[in-house]
Amino acid sequence: MQNLIIIKIGGQAIQQLRPSFFQQLVSWRKAGKQLLIVHGGGPMITKLTQKLQLPVHKIHGLRVTDSETLALTKLVLLGDAQPALLTQLAQHGLPVVGLNAADNQLLTGTYLNRAQLGAVGQVTKVNVAELQRQLATHIGVLAPLALTTTGQWLNVNADMAATVLAQQLQAEKLVLLTDVPGIMQHGAVMTTLSPHQAQALTQQAVITAGMRPKVQAAIQAIQAGVQQAIITDAIDQPGTAIIQEAVI
Ligand SMILES: Nc1ncnc2c1ncn2[C@@H]1O[C@H](COP(=O)(O)OP(=O)(O)O)[C@@H](O)[C@H]1O
Ligand SMILES: CC(=O)N[C@@H](CCC(=O)OP(=O)(O)O)C(=O)O
16 A cells, blocks of 8 residues: 555553644645554553552563453553544544454464563454555554454554554555654664664663664564654654665
């Protein structure tokens, strides 16, 4: 889908969307773009987990998800984060549809490392035809959950889910909208980042925590043929563009 833009919105970012975000969506739609939003909700999941005095444990930005945490994750993503986003989009006159893995087997997944991470998954199959049908008329708002072939729910990092979708739907652009203006080094935003630089900065612990899966996801998208992958805090700001390694 050459005219498809996929936007991943982090949980923090959902709560601080600016008027320019909605204006950009309106103008993309006028220009004939199809839009799919993959939403996060990590901070809200953490808040509820802590409120219930359950442990929060992350490994390289991925939430270790036992059965209680999985139940809370589904509750927050489908009962709080997604409706919060749908309401804001609808208030700006945008046609939206809320989606999740269980709608016509939209996202199928497998466990990433069950022994270490519990019910954390990766998306292995996308029901492309169903998504194309929905996106022809609506802005899709999709939760980062997948279902195994035997019907087990999996918690998927939203950046990773957005990337697989960008690959499988052959999106022209992937925007990872977060709470920082881009990848920072020495207090400044890097305008571009290559896979080689990303590896070095991760080893030097400049890129840490939730930025790790985000950067890996953006690299994977570019390497799979998505033309643009951007990490930014505002949809109309350049942020950090992930670029292919220069050929010497
Ligand atoms: N080099 C870096 N540049 C910018 N942010 C970084 C960097 N390394 C780690 N981070 C952290 O990554 C966070 C973004 O990841 P995350 O909290 O998972 O966001 P989101 O919820 O939007 O997916 C930033 O708020 C910041 O704390
Ligand atoms: C496996 C895993 O870590 N899943 C994420 C899913 C939500 C998410 O990615 O939300 P943000 O984009 O707001 O961080 C989590 O449980 O936090």
